[in-house]
Amino acid sequence: MALVEVKKLSKEYKRGVETVHVLRDLDAAIPEGDFLALMGPSGSGKSTLLNLIGGIDKPSSGTIDVGGQRIDNMPERKLTQWRAQHVGFVFQLYHLMPMLTAARNVELPLLLTGLSRSERKQRVAAALALVGLSDRAGHKPKELSGGQEQRVGIARAIVSDPSLLLCDEPTGDLDRKAGDEILDLLDGLNKEHNKTVVMVTHDPHAAARAKRTLYLNDGLLGTEPEA
Amino acid sequence: MKYLPLVLSSLSRKKLRTLFTLLSIFIAFLLFGYLAAIKAAFTSGVEVAGVDRLIMTDKITIINLLPYAYKNRILATEGVDAAVQSTWFGGYYQQPRNTFAQFPVVAEEYLEIYPEIVLPDEQRRAWLEDRGSAIIGRALATRFDWQVGDRVPILSPLWRNKDGKNIWEFDIAGIFDAGKEGFDTSGMLFHHEFFRQGRAFGEGLVGWYIIRVTDPDQSEDVARRLDGQFANSSNETRTVPEKAFMQGFLNQIGNIGAIFSAIIGVVVFTLLLITGNTVAQSVRERTSELAVMSILGFSRLRLLSLVFIESFFLAIVGGGLGLLVAQLLVESGGDPTNGFLPAFFIPGEALWAGVFLVLGVGLISGAFPASRALRMQHVDALRRAA
Ligand SMILES: Nc1ncnc2c1ncn2[C@@H]1O[C@H](COP(=O)(O)OP(=O)(O)OP(=O)(O)O)[C@@H](O)[C@H]1O
Numbered sequence A: 001m002a003l004v005e006v007k008k009l010s011k012e013y014k015r016g017v018e019t020v021h022v023l024r025d026l027d028a029a030i031p032e033g034d035f036l037a038l039m040g041p042s043g044s045g046k047s048t049l050l051n052l053i054g055g056i057d058k059p060s061s062g063t064i065d066v067g068g069q070r071i072d073n074m075p076e077r078k079l080t081q082w083r084a085q086h087v088g089f090v091f092q093l094y095h096l097m098p099m100l101t102a103a104r105n106v107e108l109p110l111l112l113t114g115l116s117r118s119e120r121k122q123r124v125a126a127a128l129a130l131v132g133l134s135d136r137a138g139h140k141p142k143e144l145s146g147g148q149e150q151r152v153g154i155a156r157a158i159v160s161d162p163s164l165l166l167c168d169e170p171t172g173d174l175d176r177k178a179g180d181e182i183l184d185l186l187d188g189l190n191k192e193h194n195k196t197v198v199m200v201t202h203d204p205h206a207a208a209r210a211k212r213t214l215y216l217n218d219g220l221l222g223t224e225p226e227a
Numbered sequence B: 001m002k003y004l005p006l007v008l009s010s011l012s013r014k015k016l017r018t019l020f021t022l023l024s025i026f027i028a029f030l031l032f033g034y035l036a037a038i039k040a041a042f043t044s045g046v047e048v049a050g051v052d053r054l055i056m057t058d059k060i061t062i063i064n065l066l067p068y069a070y071k072n073r074i075l076a077t078e079g080v081d082a083a084v085q086s087t088w089f090g091g092y093y094q095q096p097r098n099t100f101a102q103f104p105v106v107a108e109e110y111l112e113i114y115p116e117i118v119l120p121d122e123q124r125r126a127w128l129e130d131r132g133s134a135i136i137g138r139a140l141a142t143r144f145d146w147q148v149g150d151r152v153p154i155l156s157p158l159w160r161n162k163d164g165k166n167i168w169e170f171d172i173a174g175i176f177d178a179g180k181e182g183f184d185t186s187g188m189l190f191h192h193e194f195f196r197q198g199r200a201f202g203e204g205l206v207g208w209y210i211i212r213v214t215d216p217d218q219s220e221d222v223a224r225r226l227d228g229q230f231a232n233s234s235n236e237t238r239t240v241p242e243k244a245f246m247q248g249f250l251n252q253i254g255n256i257g258a259i260f261s262a263i264i265g266v267v268v269f270t271l272l273l274i275t276g277n278t279v280a281q282s283v284r285e286r287t288s289e290l291a292v293m294s295i296l297g298f299s300r301l302r303l304l305s306l307v308f309i310e311s312f313f314l315a316i317v318g319g320g321l322g323l324l325v326a327q328l329l330v331e332s333g334g335d336p337t338n339g340f341l342p343a344f345f346i347p348g349e350a351l352w353a354g355v356f357l358v359l360g361v362g363l364i365s366g367a368f369p370a371s372r373a374l375r376m377q378h379v380d381a382l383r384r385a386a
């Protein structure tokens, strides 16, 4: 049984009179424990697909099923709760809160839970330890390197223990060495912590670390770079 | 409570801006408190007017004097409980700019009709015993730094005495306080008998009468009855409730209340713009952060409350401090005219209005950015940030 199942998924934007079809009747299944790299030319709709799977965007038509739950027609309030419990997001530009320390950033998703202060502290410490940043807990984002910021971003994504990790070009802004460290982390999360990882990337080197790669082209998914 | 670091962090992002906003709100509410006190100084005479008191003057103008002979007829009128005559003395101390109110009255009667006058017992006795003495209000005592026992010369351009002079001298027997907030303490009271015997002219005439009615609900009837009695005489009268009398007096210098309300309104409106702008700006800068928080699972309602907590924080800290400091300054004898104003205090209703305004500023200044946060689209917000 696939963790993510997408059927006849379409997404279009109206730009004036013209309609842009980003995704057309797309079908896909992502099994539990997968580490999937998503590639394709710029503007092909990779981010759009990722956002749809993560429940932060709505499809024009088609169904999205994650962990046995239809999220395409879920009302906004429920969807927000669902995201908090089931998905972790990692962004290319990290999107950390600039005024908060690394620990406070990681703690954010836990504020939505009923956990006590000390329980939250414990979880934050564990997540930061997992990404190797225990010694930077009190630092603000601008006091961290890009690679460290992204590791904080990953810690924030996993702190509430979601089963699905969605990463949009997580190494896109990093040099090779820092990027490799991030990929090591994602790999470990996939293998040792059984997270299902979907990673959008432009970098074949990064994609090579995944279990498999799919290519988005003309609104459709394929296993080859050119359709 | 666990959201506190979040709110504090967003306020500390632009510390200078937050500080300036807090300062403008602080100053605006300081001003609000002060203006309210000054407004009250002018209008409190109306507010504290006794419901059981009527003022009888000449029908045409208060300048025309009334016969003293009316007093017994007034006292004999049905519904009248007590009456005392008073007269406009119109004097000043040393120079015309030191003008203040002096009234010759019958001490025992006046003190009874005005229970608002609070006078220590021995000073009261001293005043009643010495027909040449006077009592002064607290504000007046402060204004000229007069003490009990001082002898003060008052020059009245209106009233010449039997020595052919306009200078009258009084021994200060007591200093009275206001038994009710807002009661006028900027004037002086002395004995009618002293005045009557001392003046070179005007025998048998007094300025006006202050009349206490038995039943405040009947005061209109009593007033009509009184004026009816003196209709078609050579001195027709006009009797109105003290409140209306005070209001009429106030109206002669223009609608002070409306003027101050307008100033206060402008101050508060400006303030709303400033606070609203600060919060809006800080929310605009954080649109992508709010989007990320929403993606992480913060509901719109939560984001909304974070925005409001921020705007209320600014309003309550700045405005609350402003009101508090205004109250402290006004209370600790901050009358800017140093005793010229009959009373100086922030009325309770004005303080409450201030509190509501503080909350209003928080609510309205948070509303725009909050609605923005409410309508935000995740994907757009992130795209714009990238
Ligand atoms: N709000 C929108 N309105 C109109 N068109 C949009 C909107 N959002 C995305 N698009 C269009 O949808 C298409 C897919 O965008 P998307 O961001 O998913 O591409 P991508 O594959 O992630 O590209 P990149 O590799 O550059 O990140 C693009 O042509 C984009 O212009």
Ligand SMILES: [Mg+2]
Pocket: A046, A047, A048, A168
């Ligand atoms: Mg993209």
